[in-house]
Every structure is written in structure tokens, then in C-alpha cells.
Amino acid sequence: MPPRCTSVGQSTILSLTADRGTGEAYCLAHHLTVDGDKRKLMVAALRYYDTFVKMDGAWLFAERLLYVDWIEERSSVMTDD
Numbered sequence: 001m002p003p004r005c006t007s008v009g010q011s012t013i014l015s016l017t018a019d020r021g022t023g024e025a026y027c028l029a030h031h032l033t034v035d036g037d038k039r040k041l042m043v044a045a046l047r048y049y050d051t052f053v054k055m056d057g058a059w060l061f062a063e064r065l066l067y068v069d070w071i072e073e074r075s076s077v078m079t080d081d
Contacts, residue, residue, distance in 0.1 A: 004032040021052040021059070032076060039076035045069040 009027035025048040033040050051063040 006030045019054040020062075021054075023050045023052065024048065025050065039078060040073060041076040042071060042073045044071045 007027050007029045009025055011023055011025040013021060013023045015022050027046040027048070029044045029046055031042040031044075033042075045068070047067040047069060049065040049067070050061060052059050053062040054060075
């Protein structure tokens with residue numbers, strides 16, 4: 001089975017002008033990897049500090065900074081349910 005990833009997040013716009021904006025996004029990422037019969041789950045609490053720019057009517061990322069608050073690794077067991 002290939003690695004799997006699921007993320008649950010929330011975004012908040014902190015400031016916005018006609019052509020620039022900043023925001024912060026929070027994410028709890030779950031990464032499952034399988035190596036033979038061994039399964040591992042890595043959970044990470046992430047934050048993104050974003051700067052946006054409006055160009056030709058479209059909002060684009062100008063910069064994205066990633067901060068890792070914590071990471072936890074644990075074994076994972078597959079169930080038959």
C-alpha cells in the first residue's frame with residue numbers, strides 16, 4: 001500500500017487590503033506508511049503563515065512559512081472491520 005496522508009485544518013485571514021493579504025492556517029496532518037507488515041502513523045501539528053497577492057484578479061501565494069509545533073510517531077494496526 002502506498003503512503004497515505006490526511007490533513008484536517010482551519011484557515012484565518014488576519015489582514016486584507018485591495019491587493020495583499022496575510023493569513024494563518026492550522027493543520028493536523030496524519031501520514032501512514034507501510035513497509036511489509038509494519039505500519040507507522042506520523043501525526044504532526046503544523047502552522048502556515050501565508051502572504052497573498054492579487055494579480056490580474058486572482059489571489060496567489062506570495063510566501064508560505066511552515067512551522068512544526070510537534071510530531072508524534074506510533075505504530076498502527078489494521079483491523080478487519
